[in-house]
Amino acid sequence: MEIGIVGLGLIGGCLGIDLSRRGHGVTGIARHEETCRQALERGIVQRAGSDFRLLGAAEVVFICTPIAQIGAVVEAIAPYLDPEAIVTDVGSVKAPVIAAARPHWPRFLGGHPMAGKAEAGLEAAEAHLFRQRPYVITPGPDTPAADLDILKSLVADLESRLYLCDPTDHDQAVAWISHLPVMVSSSLIHACLQEPEADRLRLAQALASSGFRDTSRVGGGPPELGLMMARYNREALLNTLAAYQRAIAQVSQLIQTEDWSALERHLQESQTGRLPFVAPRE
């Protein structure tokens, strides 16, 4: 199959590596000549350049740019695409992306491969990043079954775990398990920095260990990621924040009123309730 990839960063690069190895013909689009040269040299793509006309033969095009650009990129490449081409993306929010892209290309089909690395950019691209990781596809009511089948076959080539759902369900689900944790974790760091006594703050910093490290990890991540989540998944994230604020207020209340048996139940519920989120997947 002929594949186009627009944006040769980490995710675009990883897609290129795996799909090339599976025997697909892969064309990469990147603004910088150096990126194209590197992608060709590493065999990540078979053709590369900045000219959208290179996409003319592509049967499936993956848009791998930042979320903010997806709509504009689809609009820009549309005149050069085969009318039968399927266009998909890899953004971590789906409803607003689909709303921005579909007017420019009716055969746009939202997707979200849920894998990543701490490093960014093509240099960090590697084989099998998506293996055994979730790959969500969010078909609309008008998505042709044949288009869905084609994208599903590519997801199978990546050896990902496929999930099909409504874009809104996707966005609410990732708000809970990915976007809310960033805000919860960032707020933990902010709260600690409120310690008014400098000596105590230094002591806290010196004594911090794996518990603090893990709980604060995603809150200490790249600001642009958290900002993107908040901007593009605002409503779903606000829902989860409201529920979270109720939960933390409840815990405070139980401690305030010294209702130890209720606090114990609460902690038992979180111990048990965590398990389905962290169970190993087959």
Add this chain to the structure above:
Amino acid sequence: MEIGIVGLGLIGGCLGIDLSRRGHGVTGIARHEETCRQALERGIVQRAGSDFRLLGAAEVVFICTPIAQIGAVVEAIAPYLDPEAIVTDVGSVKAPVIAAARPHWPRFLGGHPMAGKAEAGLEAAEAHLFRQRPYVITPGPDTPAADLDILKSLVADLESRLYLCDPTDHDQAVAWISHLPVMVSSSLIHACLQEPEADRLRLAQALASSGFRDTSRVGGGPPELGLMMARYNREALLNTLAAYQRAIAQVSQLIQTEDWSALERHLQESQTGRLPFVAPRE
């Protein structure tokens, strides 16, 4: 030096292993004969039993029972101790423990070796658990310098990083970096379980990955640990929870009002602010 250890669980066992290897004579006190037999067999202690008279020769006694029992244990062993003996503990909260123990033994000196494992009990005891980990000692105004020096030399034998501070400073510092994260993390799990649609909840569970796993880890831990933190460090923990509730309300507000530049600054501050808490220690 002659050492007594009351309570042969994980921490008591690990202390016994390291101090025995350093050439100290170690006597263990445990209620169950089987625990004593195991401790003797593994060379963790040189003498063991349930009779407090075994502690008569001890120069330093470590109380390694749950926090709730420390005061009563000190009271119970006091009649059998050498009047010169130093008594210390390993509890994770200091001010209330000292208040409970010192009336029964004026030479009580609070301590907190900050190391642990997921597994509990003597079976899990191992060498070098405390190596390169913080060991906090909280002397009072009346603590004799000689007593402090003796405990410091034992901490040096464990190869721990020594910190000296006021009990109240210790309790506030661990509230920030250990006890608050448990409540923050537990509330994350509780919030997610509030998703009203069963299909979405299942999707969120299926899509949860390392971000959720890390942020929820300490909240999914043993309920008795979180309960102990809340009971014995209630006031300090409530301080941190109040600061935390302000921080999460501020984040919600920034997202609600779409103040993206302020949210970006907030996320930048948490990225930078986290570093001193997770910097590698020499």
